[in-house]
Amino acid sequence: MKKGTTIYLYELAWILPSIAIPVGMLAALTVTAFGAGIHLPSVAGRVDPRKLAETKPFDVPRVEQVGPDRYIVYLTGQIWTFTPNEIRVPAGSTVTFMATSRDVVHGLMIHGANINTMLLPGQIALVTTRFDRPGEFPMLCHEYCGIAHHAMWGKVIVEPRS
């Protein structure tokens, strides 16, 4: 093989993967976004964080049953707790969290469940997941929010069906 041809082949060996890798990543992104429906937590609206006490539904943070096996949690994060801090649902429930912050930026992550969103003051986060397995799922703040950030956690208790 001539020397010029070898260099050409080396170049090709670098160029082809540098095209194939981004194309593969774009394909994976398209499949997960449109096929598997994986997306960023949606912004469900805006609220005035200073007026949460008078603003429905956050005036009464709670767990509400909205259908068979369907629940909605109206949740607020504030330094350094979640309200409600303990959520009980039966196994097999689909739970939507409508959540916001009363003060600074917090996070809402439920370990072992597909919930991971930021709680921004003024913005309503809306995330849904299904709890099939009974057990306790820690609900953590994963955005640094001050001196007692590490103590900001609650739990979701998924009760076995009798």
Ligand code: CUA
């Ligand atoms: Cu709230 Cu960290």
